[in-house]
Amino acid sequence: MRNALLGISSLVMLAQSAAAADLTILVTNITEPTGEVRWVLFDSAEHYKADDSALLAVRNRVDGDSMKVTVHDLPAGRYAIKLFHDANNNGELDSNMLGIPTEGYGFSNNAGRFGPPSFEDAAVTVDEDLQIEIRVR
Protein backbone atom coordinates (compact mmCIF):
# COMPACT_ATOMS: atom_id res chain seq x y z
CA MET A 1 0.00 0.00 0.00
CA ARG A 2 3.00 2.30 -0.23
CA ASN A 3 2.37 3.09 -3.86
CA ALA A 4 0.77 6.25 -5.04
CA LEU A 5 -2.93 5.85 -4.57
CA LEU A 6 -5.19 6.63 -7.46
CA GLY A 7 -8.84 7.58 -7.42
CA ILE A 8 -11.69 5.77 -9.06
CA SER A 9 -11.59 8.12 -12.03
CA SER A 10 -8.04 7.04 -12.79
CA LEU A 11 -8.84 4.18 -15.08
CA VAL A 12 -5.34 3.82 -16.24
CA MET A 13 -4.21 3.14 -19.74
CA LEU A 14 -1.43 0.74 -18.95
CA ALA A 15 -0.46 -0.37 -22.42
CA GLN A 16 -1.24 0.14 -26.01
CA SER A 17 -0.34 -3.34 -27.12
CA ALA A 18 -2.68 -5.36 -29.27
CA ALA A 19 -2.88 -8.00 -26.49
CA ALA A 20 -4.28 -5.55 -23.93
CA ALA A 21 -7.63 -6.28 -22.29
CA ASP A 22 -9.94 -4.83 -19.65
CA LEU A 23 -10.20 -6.33 -16.18
CA THR A 24 -13.40 -5.51 -14.31
CA ILE A 25 -13.51 -6.16 -10.59
CA LEU A 26 -16.85 -6.52 -8.86
CA VAL A 27 -16.37 -6.11 -5.11
CA THR A 28 -19.27 -7.57 -3.12
CA ASN A 29 -20.33 -8.12 0.51
CA ILE A 30 -19.23 -4.73 1.76
CA THR A 31 -20.93 -4.94 5.14
CA GLU A 32 -20.37 -1.41 6.47
CA PRO A 33 -21.47 1.63 4.46
CA THR A 34 -18.44 3.76 5.32
CA GLY A 35 -14.86 4.40 4.25
CA GLU A 36 -12.99 3.13 1.24
CA VAL A 37 -12.04 -0.08 -0.44
CA ARG A 38 -8.31 -0.06 -1.07
CA TRP A 39 -6.96 -2.52 -3.54
CA VAL A 40 -3.64 -3.31 -5.15
CA LEU A 41 -2.90 -5.20 -8.36
CA PHE A 42 0.26 -7.25 -8.76
CA ASP A 43 1.78 -8.86 -11.81
CA SER A 44 4.46 -10.91 -10.06
CA ALA A 45 4.61 -13.36 -7.19
CA GLU A 46 7.67 -11.59 -5.83
CA HIS A 47 6.03 -8.19 -5.51
CA TYR A 48 2.77 -9.78 -4.32
CA LYS A 49 4.54 -11.56 -1.50
CA ALA A 50 6.59 -8.51 -0.52
CA ASP A 51 3.49 -6.32 -0.74
CA ASP A 52 5.58 -3.84 -2.67
CA SER A 53 5.84 -2.36 -6.14
CA ALA A 54 2.22 -3.02 -7.02
CA LEU A 55 1.36 -2.35 -10.62
CA LEU A 56 -1.62 -0.38 -9.46
CA ALA A 57 -2.95 0.85 -6.13
CA VAL A 58 -6.45 2.29 -6.02
CA ARG A 59 -8.91 3.53 -3.40
CA ASN A 60 -12.62 3.71 -4.01
CA ARG A 61 -15.13 5.39 -1.75
CA VAL A 62 -17.75 2.96 -0.45
CA ASP A 63 -21.27 3.63 -1.70
CA GLY A 64 -23.49 0.62 -1.05
CA ASP A 65 -22.67 -3.00 -0.49
CA SER A 66 -20.81 -3.53 -3.76
CA MET A 67 -18.74 -1.66 -6.32
CA LYS A 68 -17.43 -2.23 -9.80
CA VAL A 69 -14.16 -0.90 -11.15
CA THR A 70 -12.43 -1.50 -14.46
CA VAL A 71 -8.76 -1.46 -15.32
CA HIS A 72 -8.41 -0.70 -19.01
CA ASP A 73 -5.83 -1.97 -21.44
CA LEU A 74 -4.00 -4.37 -19.17
CA PRO A 75 -1.27 -6.29 -21.01
CA ALA A 76 -2.03 -10.00 -21.25
CA GLY A 77 -0.66 -11.83 -18.23
CA ARG A 78 -1.31 -13.17 -14.73
CA TYR A 79 -2.54 -10.77 -12.07
CA ALA A 80 -3.52 -11.01 -8.42
CA ILE A 81 -5.43 -8.51 -6.31
CA LYS A 82 -5.44 -7.87 -2.57
CA LEU A 83 -7.97 -5.53 -1.09
CA PHE A 84 -9.25 -4.35 2.24
CA HIS A 85 -12.18 -2.27 3.38
CA ASP A 86 -10.90 0.69 5.36
CA ALA A 87 -14.27 1.26 7.01
CA ASN A 88 -12.99 3.90 9.44
CA ASN A 89 -10.74 5.71 6.94
CA ASN A 90 -7.59 5.40 8.99
CA GLY A 91 -5.53 4.08 6.09
CA GLU A 92 -4.89 0.71 7.68
CA LEU A 93 -6.35 -2.76 7.81
CA ASP A 94 -7.25 -2.73 11.49
CA SER A 95 -6.43 -5.75 13.59
CA ASN A 96 -6.88 -6.71 17.23
CA MET A 97 -4.26 -7.46 19.88
CA LEU A 98 -3.79 -10.92 18.36
CA GLY A 99 -2.99 -9.46 14.95
CA ILE A 100 -6.24 -10.82 13.53
CA PRO A 101 -7.87 -8.47 10.98
CA THR A 102 -11.08 -6.87 12.20
CA GLU A 103 -11.89 -5.03 8.95
CA GLY A 104 -12.94 -6.73 5.75
CA TYR A 105 -10.46 -7.93 3.17
CA GLY A 106 -10.33 -10.12 0.11
CA PHE A 107 -8.27 -11.61 -2.69
CA SER A 108 -8.84 -12.36 -6.34
CA ASN A 109 -10.24 -15.87 -6.88
CA ASN A 110 -11.58 -15.45 -3.30
CA ALA A 111 -8.59 -17.61 -2.50
CA GLY A 112 -7.10 -18.46 0.88
CA ARG A 113 -9.53 -20.18 3.21
CA PHE A 114 -6.99 -20.20 6.05
CA GLY A 115 -4.91 -17.04 5.89
CA PRO A 116 -3.63 -15.12 2.87
CA PRO A 117 -3.32 -17.07 -0.39
CA SER A 118 -0.22 -17.40 -2.53
CA PHE A 119 0.12 -15.41 -5.75
CA GLU A 120 -0.57 -18.58 -7.69
CA ASP A 121 -3.82 -19.22 -5.85
CA ALA A 122 -4.98 -15.64 -6.19
CA ALA A 123 -3.81 -15.00 -9.77
CA VAL A 124 -6.17 -14.70 -12.72
CA THR A 125 -5.15 -14.84 -16.36
CA VAL A 126 -6.08 -11.78 -18.37
CA ASP A 127 -5.85 -12.37 -22.11
CA GLU A 128 -9.22 -10.97 -23.06
CA ASP A 129 -11.74 -8.73 -21.31
CA LEU A 130 -12.54 -10.32 -17.95
CA GLN A 131 -14.84 -9.63 -15.00
CA ILE A 132 -14.06 -11.15 -11.61
CA GLU A 133 -15.88 -10.97 -8.29
CA ILE A 134 -14.04 -10.44 -5.05
CA ARG A 135 -16.21 -11.07 -2.03
CA VAL A 136 -15.11 -9.07 0.99
CA ARG A 137 -14.76 -11.56 3.80
Add this chain to the structure above:
Amino acid sequence: MNRREFLQGLAALVAAQSTSGYLWAEAPPPWTLGFEGVEEDLPPRAMRVRGEFPAQCRGSLYRNGPALYARGLQRYQHWFDPDGMVQAFRIAAGSVEHQGRFVRTHRFKQEEKAGRFLHGGAGTNFEDALPVRNNESTNVANINVQPLNGELLAMWEAGSAYRIDPDSLETLGTLEFDDSLRGVPFSAHPHFDERGELWNIGSVLFAHQPTLVLYHLGADGRLQKSAAVPMDFPGYMHDFVLTPRYLIALNSSAVLGAGDNFVDRLHWEPERPSQLLVFDRNDFSLRATIEVPATFVFHFGNGWEEGDNIHFTACAYRDMDIVSVGMFRLAQQQPGPYHDASALVHYTLSLSPGSAETTSLGIDMEFPGYDTRRPFSAQMLSGAAGQGEADSRLASAVVRVDPRTGDSERFDYGEGVVVEEPLFVPGPDEGYLLHSFLDYRQGRSGIAALKAGRLADGPVASADMERVLPLGFHGCFLPA
Protein backbone atom coordinates in the same frame (compact mmCIF):
# COMPACT_ATOMS: atom_id res chain seq x y z
CA MET B 1 -41.93 -32.21 6.96
CA ASN B 2 -39.04 -32.34 9.38
CA ARG B 3 -35.95 -34.47 8.97
CA ARG B 4 -37.31 -37.25 11.16
CA GLU B 5 -40.53 -37.53 9.17
CA PHE B 6 -38.51 -37.37 5.99
CA LEU B 7 -36.17 -40.13 7.12
CA GLN B 8 -38.98 -42.30 8.41
CA GLY B 9 -40.92 -41.76 5.20
CA LEU B 10 -37.82 -42.59 3.23
CA ALA B 11 -37.20 -45.62 5.42
CA ALA B 12 -40.68 -46.94 4.77
CA LEU B 13 -40.33 -46.27 1.07
CA VAL B 14 -36.92 -47.88 0.75
CA ALA B 15 -37.91 -50.80 2.95
CA ALA B 16 -40.94 -51.43 0.77
CA GLN B 17 -38.95 -51.29 -2.43
CA SER B 18 -35.75 -52.93 -1.35
CA THR B 19 -35.25 -56.64 -1.55
CA SER B 20 -33.21 -56.65 1.64
CA GLY B 21 -35.17 -53.96 3.44
CA TYR B 22 -32.18 -53.61 5.70
CA LEU B 23 -30.60 -50.22 5.29
CA TRP B 24 -33.52 -48.00 6.34
CA ALA B 25 -35.63 -50.60 8.05
CA GLU B 26 -35.17 -49.16 11.53
CA ALA B 27 -36.33 -45.78 12.71
CA PRO B 28 -33.69 -43.61 14.43
CA PRO B 29 -33.37 -44.19 18.19
CA PRO B 30 -36.01 -42.09 20.01
CA TRP B 31 -33.48 -39.93 21.89
CA THR B 32 -32.35 -38.49 18.54
CA LEU B 33 -35.41 -36.24 18.78
CA GLY B 34 -33.18 -34.01 20.91
CA PHE B 35 -30.94 -33.39 17.91
CA GLU B 36 -33.61 -32.57 15.31
CA GLY B 37 -33.14 -28.86 15.74
CA VAL B 38 -35.69 -26.14 15.08
CA GLU B 39 -36.05 -23.92 12.03
CA GLU B 40 -37.88 -20.88 13.37
CA ASP B 41 -38.03 -18.71 16.46
CA LEU B 42 -40.39 -20.21 19.01
CA PRO B 43 -43.09 -17.71 20.02
CA PRO B 44 -44.30 -17.61 23.64
CA ARG B 45 -46.38 -20.64 24.57
CA ALA B 46 -48.09 -21.59 27.83
CA MET B 47 -46.89 -24.85 29.35
CA ARG B 48 -48.82 -27.51 31.24
CA VAL B 49 -47.95 -27.16 34.93
CA ARG B 50 -47.95 -30.00 37.46
CA GLY B 51 -47.58 -29.25 41.15
CA GLU B 52 -46.70 -25.78 42.34
CA PHE B 53 -43.36 -24.13 41.70
CA PRO B 54 -42.01 -22.73 45.00
CA ALA B 55 -42.06 -18.94 45.24
CA GLN B 56 -38.24 -18.94 45.15
CA CYS B 57 -38.36 -20.56 41.70
CA ARG B 58 -40.50 -17.80 40.20
CA GLY B 59 -38.56 -15.85 37.66
CA SER B 60 -36.88 -16.73 34.39
CA LEU B 61 -34.82 -19.77 33.53
CA TYR B 62 -32.70 -18.92 30.51
CA ARG B 63 -30.87 -21.50 28.46
CA ASN B 64 -28.71 -21.55 25.35
CA GLY B 65 -27.75 -24.31 22.98
CA PRO B 66 -27.22 -25.38 19.39
CA ALA B 67 -30.60 -25.20 17.63
CA LEU B 68 -30.46 -24.58 13.88
CA TYR B 69 -29.13 -27.85 12.52
CA ALA B 70 -30.00 -27.50 8.85
CA ARG B 71 -30.59 -25.10 6.00
CA GLY B 72 -31.98 -26.85 2.93
CA LEU B 73 -29.98 -29.99 2.37
CA GLN B 74 -27.01 -28.75 4.39
CA ARG B 75 -26.88 -30.23 7.86
CA TYR B 76 -24.35 -29.76 10.63
CA GLN B 77 -22.50 -32.87 11.74
CA HIS B 78 -21.28 -31.91 15.22
CA TRP B 79 -23.09 -30.79 18.40
CA PHE B 80 -20.80 -27.72 18.61
CA ASP B 81 -22.04 -26.35 15.29
CA PRO B 82 -25.70 -25.29 15.09
CA ASP B 83 -26.70 -21.65 15.63
CA GLY B 84 -27.55 -20.76 19.19
CA MET B 85 -31.10 -20.20 20.42
CA VAL B 86 -31.80 -18.55 23.77
CA GLN B 87 -34.74 -20.16 25.55
CA ALA B 88 -36.70 -18.44 28.32
CA PHE B 89 -38.95 -20.30 30.73
CA ARG B 90 -40.94 -17.68 32.61
CA ILE B 91 -42.18 -19.16 35.85
CA ALA B 92 -45.03 -17.33 37.60
CA ALA B 93 -47.57 -18.33 40.25
CA GLY B 94 -49.52 -21.13 38.58
CA SER B 95 -48.18 -20.64 35.07
CA VAL B 96 -45.06 -21.23 33.04
CA GLU B 97 -44.47 -19.83 29.59
CA HIS B 98 -41.73 -20.74 27.11
CA GLN B 99 -40.15 -18.69 24.36
CA GLY B 100 -37.12 -19.30 22.14
CA ARG B 101 -35.26 -16.95 19.82
CA PHE B 102 -32.21 -17.49 17.66
CA VAL B 103 -29.29 -15.26 18.49
CA ARG B 104 -28.96 -12.86 15.55
CA THR B 105 -25.24 -13.22 15.13
CA HIS B 106 -23.49 -11.65 12.18
CA ARG B 107 -23.28 -15.14 10.76
CA PHE B 108 -26.95 -15.99 11.33
CA LYS B 109 -28.06 -12.81 9.58
CA GLN B 110 -25.79 -13.38 6.59
CA GLU B 111 -26.83 -16.99 6.21
CA GLU B 112 -30.51 -16.20 6.71
CA LYS B 113 -30.21 -13.72 3.84
CA ALA B 114 -28.34 -16.19 1.65
CA GLY B 115 -30.71 -19.05 2.49
CA ARG B 116 -27.83 -21.39 3.14
CA PHE B 117 -24.86 -21.97 5.43
CA LEU B 118 -22.02 -19.87 4.05
CA HIS B 119 -19.30 -21.19 6.33
CA GLY B 120 -18.39 -24.51 7.87
CA GLY B 121 -18.76 -25.20 11.57
CA ALA B 122 -16.33 -26.28 14.27
CA GLY B 123 -16.84 -29.87 13.16
CA THR B 124 -18.52 -29.56 9.77
CA ASN B 125 -17.22 -28.73 6.31
CA PHE B 126 -19.48 -27.60 3.49
CA GLU B 127 -18.24 -27.98 -0.06
CA ASP B 128 -19.21 -24.48 -1.15
CA ALA B 129 -18.17 -22.72 2.06
CA LEU B 130 -16.86 -19.18 1.67
CA PRO B 131 -13.62 -17.96 3.22
CA VAL B 132 -13.98 -16.14 6.52
CA ARG B 133 -12.61 -12.80 7.73
CA ASN B 134 -11.67 -14.11 11.16
CA ASN B 135 -12.88 -16.32 14.02
CA GLU B 136 -15.76 -13.92 14.65
CA SER B 137 -17.22 -14.68 11.21
CA THR B 138 -18.28 -18.15 12.37
CA ASN B 139 -19.56 -17.19 15.85
CA VAL B 140 -22.84 -19.01 16.56
CA ALA B 141 -23.22 -17.88 20.22
CA ASN B 142 -24.60 -21.28 21.23
CA ILE B 143 -23.02 -22.39 24.53
CA ASN B 144 -24.17 -20.33 27.49
CA VAL B 145 -26.34 -17.41 28.55
CA GLN B 146 -25.54 -15.41 31.68
CA PRO B 147 -26.66 -12.04 33.08
CA LEU B 148 -24.50 -8.93 32.99
CA ASN B 149 -25.56 -5.44 33.98
CA GLY B 150 -29.28 -5.88 33.28
CA GLU B 151 -28.78 -7.73 30.01
CA LEU B 152 -27.99 -11.31 29.02
CA LEU B 153 -24.84 -12.47 27.29
CA ALA B 154 -25.14 -15.32 24.78
CA MET B 155 -21.72 -16.85 24.58
CA TRP B 156 -19.63 -19.00 22.28
CA GLU B 157 -15.99 -19.69 23.08
CA ALA B 158 -14.03 -18.54 20.05
CA GLY B 159 -15.48 -15.08 19.59
CA SER B 160 -17.37 -12.20 21.17
CA ALA B 161 -20.35 -12.50 23.49
CA TYR B 162 -23.69 -11.31 22.12
CA ARG B 163 -25.89 -9.03 24.24
CA ILE B 164 -29.51 -10.16 24.54
CA ASP B 165 -32.59 -8.33 25.84
CA PRO B 166 -33.85 -10.47 28.74
CA ASP B 167 -37.51 -9.62 28.04
CA SER B 168 -37.81 -9.84 24.25
CA LEU B 169 -34.75 -12.09 23.71
CA GLU B 170 -33.78 -9.76 20.89
CA THR B 171 -30.10 -9.53 20.02
CA LEU B 172 -28.64 -6.13 20.88
CA GLY B 173 -25.12 -6.47 19.48
CA THR B 174 -21.76 -7.76 20.62
CA LEU B 175 -20.12 -7.04 23.97
CA GLU B 176 -17.31 -4.65 23.06
CA PHE B 177 -14.39 -3.41 25.11
CA ASP B 178 -11.82 -1.60 22.98
CA ASP B 179 -10.46 -2.02 19.47
CA SER B 180 -7.56 -4.18 20.62
CA LEU B 181 -10.02 -6.76 22.01
CA ARG B 182 -12.43 -6.67 19.06
CA GLY B 183 -13.28 -10.24 18.08
CA VAL B 184 -10.92 -11.71 20.68
CA PRO B 185 -12.43 -14.91 22.11
CA PHE B 186 -14.52 -14.48 25.26
CA SER B 187 -15.19 -17.98 26.57
CA ALA B 188 -18.58 -19.37 27.47
CA HIS B 189 -18.04 -19.85 31.21
CA PRO B 190 -17.39 -16.51 32.88
CA HIS B 191 -17.51 -16.66 36.67
CA PHE B 192 -18.76 -14.06 39.11
CA ASP B 193 -16.79 -13.31 42.24
CA GLU B 194 -18.18 -12.42 45.67
CA ARG B 195 -18.65 -8.79 44.59
CA GLY B 196 -20.53 -9.66 41.40
CA GLU B 197 -17.55 -8.83 39.22
CA LEU B 198 -17.01 -11.03 36.21
CA TRP B 199 -13.90 -13.00 35.28
CA ASN B 200 -13.31 -14.89 32.07
CA ILE B 201 -10.77 -16.45 29.79
CA GLY B 202 -10.43 -16.39 26.01
CA SER B 203 -8.67 -19.33 24.47
CA VAL B 204 -6.86 -18.49 21.24
CA LEU B 205 -5.55 -21.79 19.96
CA PHE B 206 -5.70 -20.83 16.33
CA ALA B 207 -3.25 -17.91 16.41
CA HIS B 208 0.35 -18.34 15.37
CA GLN B 209 1.25 -18.01 19.04
CA PRO B 210 -1.32 -19.92 21.11
CA THR B 211 -2.56 -17.40 23.64
CA LEU B 212 -4.74 -17.29 26.71
CA VAL B 213 -6.58 -14.01 27.22
CA LEU B 214 -7.76 -13.15 30.74
CA TYR B 215 -10.59 -10.73 31.49
CA HIS B 216 -11.77 -8.93 34.61
CA LEU B 217 -15.03 -6.98 34.23
CA GLY B 218 -16.81 -4.81 36.75
CA ALA B 219 -20.41 -5.60 37.67
CA ASP B 220 -21.30 -2.81 35.22
CA GLY B 221 -19.74 -4.83 32.39
CA ARG B 222 -16.80 -2.47 31.94
CA LEU B 223 -13.36 -3.91 31.47
CA GLN B 224 -11.20 -3.55 34.57
CA LYS B 225 -8.16 -5.30 33.18
CA SER B 226 -7.09 -7.89 30.66
CA ALA B 227 -3.95 -9.79 29.76
CA ALA B 228 -2.74 -11.97 26.90
CA VAL B 229 -0.51 -14.81 28.03
CA PRO B 230 1.41 -17.01 25.59
CA MET B 231 0.77 -20.73 26.07
CA ASP B 232 3.33 -23.52 25.77
CA PHE B 233 1.02 -25.47 23.47
CA PRO B 234 -2.50 -25.01 22.07
CA GLY B 235 -4.57 -27.28 24.32
CA TYR B 236 -8.37 -27.11 24.23
CA MET B 237 -9.81 -25.03 27.06
CA HIS B 238 -13.49 -24.55 27.86
CA ASP B 239 -13.93 -23.46 31.49
CA PHE B 240 -11.70 -22.35 34.38
CA VAL B 241 -11.69 -22.07 38.18
CA LEU B 242 -11.87 -18.88 40.21
CA THR B 243 -10.83 -18.73 43.86
CA PRO B 244 -10.44 -15.71 46.21
CA ARG B 245 -6.86 -15.15 45.05
CA TYR B 246 -6.40 -17.15 41.87
CA LEU B 247 -7.68 -17.94 38.39
CA ILE B 248 -6.80 -21.46 37.27
CA ALA B 249 -7.03 -22.67 33.67
CA LEU B 250 -6.39 -26.14 32.30
CA ASN B 251 -4.30 -26.43 29.16
CA SER B 252 -5.61 -29.87 28.19
CA SER B 253 -3.93 -32.61 26.18
CA ALA B 254 -6.39 -32.18 23.30
CA VAL B 255 -3.99 -30.18 21.18
CA LEU B 256 -4.69 -28.17 18.04
CA GLY B 257 -2.70 -29.38 15.03
CA ALA B 258 -3.40 -30.01 11.37
CA GLY B 259 -6.83 -30.93 10.04
CA ASP B 260 -9.85 -29.90 8.01
CA ASN B 261 -11.83 -28.06 10.69
CA PHE B 262 -11.50 -27.13 14.34
CA VAL B 263 -12.58 -30.48 15.75
CA ASP B 264 -10.55 -32.40 13.18
CA ARG B 265 -7.52 -30.33 14.15
CA LEU B 266 -7.76 -31.37 17.81
CA HIS B 267 -5.51 -34.34 18.49
CA TRP B 268 -5.42 -36.31 21.70
CA GLU B 269 -1.85 -36.55 23.01
CA PRO B 270 -1.95 -39.03 25.91
CA GLU B 271 1.79 -38.73 26.55
CA ARG B 272 1.67 -34.96 26.89
CA PRO B 273 0.92 -33.81 30.44
CA SER B 274 -1.89 -31.29 30.78
CA GLN B 275 -1.03 -28.01 32.51
CA LEU B 276 -2.85 -26.26 35.33
CA LEU B 277 -2.02 -22.59 34.89
CA VAL B 278 -2.44 -20.66 38.14
CA PHE B 279 -2.76 -16.88 37.75
CA ASP B 280 -2.84 -14.20 40.43
CA ARG B 281 -6.19 -12.41 40.21
CA ASN B 282 -4.59 -9.08 41.17
CA ASP B 283 -2.34 -8.66 38.17
CA PHE B 284 -2.85 -11.81 36.08
CA SER B 285 0.77 -12.84 36.67
CA LEU B 286 1.40 -16.56 36.20
CA ARG B 287 2.12 -17.94 39.66
CA ALA B 288 2.56 -21.61 38.81
CA THR B 289 2.35 -24.12 35.99
CA ILE B 290 1.50 -27.52 37.40
CA GLU B 291 1.70 -30.57 35.18
CA VAL B 292 -0.89 -33.32 35.61
CA PRO B 293 -1.43 -36.54 33.64
CA ALA B 294 -3.19 -36.00 30.30
CA THR B 295 -6.81 -35.10 30.92
CA PHE B 296 -9.77 -33.59 29.17
CA VAL B 297 -12.27 -31.37 30.98
CA PHE B 298 -15.15 -29.24 29.83
CA HIS B 299 -16.43 -28.10 33.22
CA PHE B 300 -15.18 -27.33 36.70
CA GLY B 301 -17.05 -27.01 39.98
CA ASN B 302 -16.36 -23.96 42.10
CA GLY B 303 -12.99 -23.32 43.71
CA TRP B 304 -12.09 -22.59 47.32
CA GLU B 305 -8.96 -22.12 49.39
CA GLU B 306 -7.94 -23.68 52.68
CA GLY B 307 -4.71 -22.17 53.99
CA ASP B 308 -2.24 -22.37 51.14
CA ASN B 309 -4.16 -25.09 49.34
CA ILE B 310 -6.50 -24.55 46.41
CA HIS B 311 -9.45 -26.91 46.00
CA PHE B 312 -11.80 -27.46 43.09
CA THR B 313 -13.62 -30.22 41.24
CA ALA B 314 -13.62 -31.20 37.58
CA CYS B 315 -15.83 -33.41 35.41
CA ALA B 316 -12.91 -35.21 33.81
CA TYR B 317 -12.72 -37.48 30.78
CA ARG B 318 -10.10 -40.12 30.10
CA ASP B 319 -9.61 -38.77 26.59
CA MET B 320 -11.28 -36.42 24.09
CA ASP B 321 -13.54 -39.00 22.45
CA ILE B 322 -16.59 -37.06 23.58
CA VAL B 323 -15.57 -34.25 21.21
CA SER B 324 -13.91 -36.21 18.43
CA VAL B 325 -16.47 -39.02 18.27
CA GLY B 326 -19.41 -38.68 20.67
CA MET B 327 -20.63 -35.21 19.71
CA PHE B 328 -20.50 -36.14 16.03
CA ARG B 329 -22.60 -39.25 16.61
CA LEU B 330 -25.15 -37.41 18.70
CA ALA B 331 -25.59 -34.61 16.15
CA GLN B 332 -25.76 -37.18 13.37
CA GLN B 333 -28.43 -39.03 15.38
CA GLN B 334 -26.52 -42.28 15.44
CA PRO B 335 -26.55 -44.79 18.30
CA GLY B 336 -23.42 -45.25 20.38
CA PRO B 337 -21.94 -45.22 22.89
CA TYR B 338 -18.81 -43.70 21.48
CA HIS B 339 -17.26 -42.11 24.56
CA ASP B 340 -16.88 -42.67 28.28
CA ALA B 341 -18.93 -40.77 30.84
CA SER B 342 -17.15 -38.04 32.78
CA ALA B 343 -16.10 -38.66 36.37
CA LEU B 344 -16.03 -36.08 39.13
CA VAL B 345 -12.50 -35.49 40.43
CA HIS B 346 -11.44 -33.37 43.42
CA TYR B 347 -8.19 -31.46 42.86
CA THR B 348 -6.01 -30.14 45.69
CA LEU B 349 -3.25 -27.79 44.55
CA SER B 350 -0.28 -26.55 46.47
CA LEU B 351 1.71 -23.69 44.97
CA SER B 352 5.05 -24.01 46.78
CA PRO B 353 6.25 -26.20 45.33
CA GLY B 354 3.58 -26.59 42.66
CA SER B 355 1.79 -29.90 43.01
CA ALA B 356 -1.63 -31.38 42.37
CA GLU B 357 -3.38 -34.26 44.10
CA THR B 358 -6.53 -35.79 42.71
CA THR B 359 -9.24 -37.85 44.32
CA SER B 360 -11.91 -39.54 42.24
CA LEU B 361 -15.36 -39.10 43.76
CA GLY B 362 -16.91 -41.91 41.74
CA ILE B 363 -19.74 -39.76 40.37
CA ASP B 364 -20.59 -39.85 36.65
CA MET B 365 -21.53 -36.19 36.56
CA GLU B 366 -21.57 -33.33 34.05
CA PHE B 367 -22.89 -29.74 34.03
CA PRO B 368 -21.76 -28.92 37.57
CA GLY B 369 -23.64 -26.19 39.41
CA TYR B 370 -23.53 -24.61 42.86
CA ASP B 371 -24.79 -21.73 44.99
CA THR B 372 -23.29 -18.78 43.14
CA ARG B 373 -23.91 -16.48 46.12
CA ARG B 374 -21.05 -18.31 47.84
CA PRO B 375 -18.65 -18.98 44.95
CA PHE B 376 -15.63 -19.65 47.14
CA SER B 377 -17.14 -21.98 49.76
CA ALA B 378 -16.74 -25.73 49.88
CA GLN B 379 -20.33 -26.66 49.13
CA MET B 380 -22.62 -29.19 47.52
CA LEU B 381 -22.38 -29.50 43.74
CA SER B 382 -25.29 -30.37 41.51
CA GLY B 383 -25.15 -31.97 38.11
CA ALA B 384 -26.72 -34.10 35.41
CA ALA B 385 -25.83 -37.76 35.76
CA GLY B 386 -26.86 -41.28 34.93
CA GLN B 387 -27.28 -42.84 31.55
CA GLY B 388 -30.94 -43.55 31.00
CA GLU B 389 -30.20 -44.20 27.39
CA ALA B 390 -27.01 -46.21 27.43
CA ASP B 391 -26.32 -45.79 23.73
CA SER B 392 -26.36 -41.99 23.88
CA ARG B 393 -24.72 -41.27 27.26
CA LEU B 394 -27.39 -38.60 27.75
CA ALA B 395 -28.07 -37.94 31.42
CA SER B 396 -31.32 -39.13 32.96
CA ALA B 397 -30.67 -38.15 36.59
CA VAL B 398 -30.23 -35.10 38.81
CA VAL B 399 -27.41 -35.57 41.28
CA ARG B 400 -26.02 -33.64 44.23
CA VAL B 401 -22.66 -34.42 45.74
CA ASP B 402 -20.43 -33.23 48.56
CA PRO B 403 -17.00 -32.75 46.93
CA ARG B 404 -15.23 -33.24 50.29
CA THR B 405 -16.69 -36.66 51.00
CA GLY B 406 -18.27 -37.92 47.80
CA ASP B 407 -21.60 -38.38 49.61
CA SER B 408 -24.37 -37.94 47.09
CA GLU B 409 -28.10 -38.06 46.45
CA ARG B 410 -29.89 -38.39 43.13
CA PHE B 411 -33.19 -38.73 41.33
CA ASP B 412 -33.19 -40.78 38.13
CA TYR B 413 -36.06 -40.29 35.69
CA GLY B 414 -34.99 -43.44 33.87
CA GLU B 415 -34.91 -44.12 30.19
CA GLY B 416 -37.01 -41.71 28.17
CA VAL B 417 -36.03 -38.46 29.86
CA VAL B 418 -32.88 -36.43 29.23
CA VAL B 419 -31.89 -34.18 32.13
CA GLU B 420 -30.21 -30.88 31.28
CA GLU B 421 -28.01 -28.70 33.50
CA PRO B 422 -29.56 -28.35 36.99
CA LEU B 423 -29.25 -24.90 38.54
CA PHE B 424 -29.23 -24.14 42.25
CA VAL B 425 -32.04 -21.86 43.46
CA PRO B 426 -31.82 -20.62 47.06
CA GLY B 427 -34.78 -21.52 49.25
CA PRO B 428 -35.77 -22.91 52.63
CA ASP B 429 -33.60 -25.71 54.04
CA GLU B 430 -31.12 -26.64 51.34
CA GLY B 431 -32.86 -24.86 48.46
CA TYR B 432 -33.97 -26.21 45.10
CA LEU B 433 -32.55 -27.55 41.87
CA LEU B 434 -34.22 -26.34 38.69
CA HIS B 435 -33.57 -28.04 35.36
CA SER B 436 -34.95 -28.43 31.87
CA PHE B 437 -35.56 -31.82 30.31
CA LEU B 438 -36.66 -33.62 27.19
CA ASP B 439 -39.18 -36.44 27.48
CA TYR B 440 -38.40 -37.98 24.11
CA ARG B 441 -40.98 -40.74 24.35
CA GLN B 442 -43.79 -38.21 24.80
CA GLY B 443 -42.19 -35.64 22.49
CA ARG B 444 -42.35 -32.95 25.17
CA SER B 445 -39.79 -30.55 26.59
CA GLY B 446 -40.13 -29.10 30.05
CA ILE B 447 -38.67 -27.92 33.32
CA ALA B 448 -38.77 -29.38 36.82
CA ALA B 449 -37.90 -28.26 40.35
CA LEU B 450 -36.60 -30.66 43.00
CA LYS B 451 -35.93 -30.02 46.66
CA ALA B 452 -32.23 -30.20 47.44
CA GLY B 453 -31.65 -32.71 50.22
CA ARG B 454 -34.80 -34.56 49.10
CA LEU B 455 -33.90 -35.33 45.49
CA ALA B 456 -35.08 -38.92 45.76
CA ASP B 457 -38.65 -37.64 46.21
CA GLY B 458 -38.60 -36.45 42.61
CA PRO B 459 -39.87 -33.10 41.30
CA VAL B 460 -42.02 -30.90 43.52
CA ALA B 461 -43.27 -29.19 40.38
CA SER B 462 -42.83 -29.50 36.64
CA ALA B 463 -44.10 -27.93 33.45
CA ASP B 464 -44.00 -29.35 29.94
CA MET B 465 -45.36 -28.69 26.48
CA GLU B 466 -45.92 -30.26 23.14
CA ARG B 467 -42.82 -28.59 21.79
CA VAL B 468 -39.49 -30.36 21.43
CA LEU B 469 -36.46 -28.21 22.15
CA PRO B 470 -33.06 -29.20 20.87
CA LEU B 471 -30.85 -30.44 23.71
CA GLY B 472 -28.73 -27.52 24.84
CA PHE B 473 -25.84 -26.63 27.07
CA HIS B 474 -25.97 -23.96 29.78
CA GLY B 475 -28.02 -21.21 31.31
CA CYS B 476 -28.99 -19.23 34.38
CA PHE B 477 -31.95 -18.54 36.63
CA LEU B 478 -32.94 -14.98 37.43
CA PRO B 479 -35.53 -14.66 40.20
CA ALA B 480 -38.55 -12.42 39.57
